Amino acid sequence: MTALIVAEHDNTHLNALTLNAVTAARACSDEVHILVSGHQARQVAEHAAQVAGVSKVLFADAPHLAEQLAENTAAQVLAQAGNYTHILFAATSNGKSIAPRVAARLDVAQISEITAVVAPDTFERPIYAGNAIATIKSDDPIKVLTVRSTSFAAGADSGGNAAIDNVVSVADSGMSSFVSREVSKSDRPELAAARIIVSGGRALGSADKFQSTLLPLAEKLGAALGASRAAVDSGYAPNDLQVGQTGKIVAPDLYIACGISGAIQHLAGMKDSKVIVAINKDADAPIFAIADYGLEADLFTAIPELLQALQD
Template sequence: MTTLSKSLVLAEHDNHTLKAATLHAVTAAAQCASEVHVLVAGANAGAVAQAAASIAGVARVLHVDAPHLASQGAENMAAQVLALAPGYSHVLLAATSSGKGIAPRVAARLDVAQLSEITRVVAPDTFERPIHAGNALATVRSRDAIKLATVRSTGFDAAAQDGGAAPIESREAVADCGKSRFVGREIMPNDRPELAAARVVVSGGRALGSREKFGEVLTPLADKLGAALGASRAAVDAGYAANDLQVGQTGKIVAPQLYIACGISGAIQHLAGMKDSKVIVAINKDPEAPIFSIADYGLEADLFAAVPELASAI
């Protein structure tokens, strides 16, 4: 690693609060280069810049503030990253919905290969990433001058949120590309922990049978544990749960301290999104359900009886 190598991390935030995914990306960035900078691009996001400056290991925060960055659209955010990227050996984004929309645009414009969802930094030019729905790991080496990667949060510990005192530098915003316009956002109120960052997740599958049963059976247990609610793709496709609760290869990747799978058979695409959980508990009446093969604790039982009984015992 050269003493001049620098990593740029694009911060994930809502203009008010720094998202946990950024902390994991900072850890990865510190393993790539000797100096880590964080880009906070948004509108009236001064509090986010201050939070980024406090992250342990961050050497500098670049703050870009402009009205057209308020919604953090992929086109404008990609252009902002591109304006700064030439000064860095590595550019890292969290492998979230936002990061996955921005990174390919940046890679294409830089004419570099995108390293998707890295889970380990072997060397500054060599990375490990899952393939085949997480059933295999590929080690890839990049010869590009700028290594651009998205970071799977479950692969890296979160950097400490306190202990840093990085200077904050204001940088000029790129012009609005005018290719898209933010119309509106509907956010469902949720007093539960964010699914991707929760320490405990209670997930339900298609076996719950209806949206009403999904809430009726799982909510009391989640309330007792202070857990986030999750769902399999089958449950989401059936309309039992909202899209943002989906855990899996095509949903959110989670690795909580405790993952409780209720009525989830364990399809490959679901396992890819939760098998890194520290402790996995599976409740299913089918003894042949694949979920039992990766579960630390398995309960062969009717979830409609077992889950309420578990909740009442806590």
């Protein structure tokens, strides 16, 4: 059995979430290959070749693959699919866009957001907002999987020496075209990969208070900023900071929830964090049920006191 991982990258750097998919792939099969589909992305392929446990890197290079549009990337995956028993994607917006197209064309069932590999044909995935775990056995000849990165340790990004094979690029489908991209820039760590996250909810009251209250704490701890859906919907924080079932799934070493009540949707995205600290003035807030440490207090008083204690 051989598994193919579709690499996440920006034509310059290999996304760290690909390393989590490598760990999942090694649990599925005896041999692991990585497909790097892009343009002028040779250094990404070279980085992928150094990942421990990877025996081959397939490199497809063409201008129309530069932005990894779902239609073209799916076609590139399908061109190689016949050689593999498992095809894995990181469960990102990109992976979730490409994987269904691949599964549909192969006429197989996609298994989404796997959190464990029980056997090469059997996987676990959360359902009902993470309140239950389904065990799924697939008899499909090719398993198309998306991998919840927080459930698998990242593979080592060095120590490997895989061969790089140049593969023929598929033709441009012409079904979509890249127009523009607006990328928000931040000095904060990337949310999905952060070791510490400071997250805020609707109780912050405004976008200004969200930034002025949480940003000093995040900077002091070297943490990423997160937000509940209520805070995002209220305009306090941008969409890319949303943690939860409809946002990003995170599992940092430390998650500090400030003014977050703990709706099921939010808990589904962060309850696997190693240590959860909750600050909320409502003693009955559901977040306290899963918190390792809970502080019943006004966050506008508690956070400045916490900052002062950290400085002392």
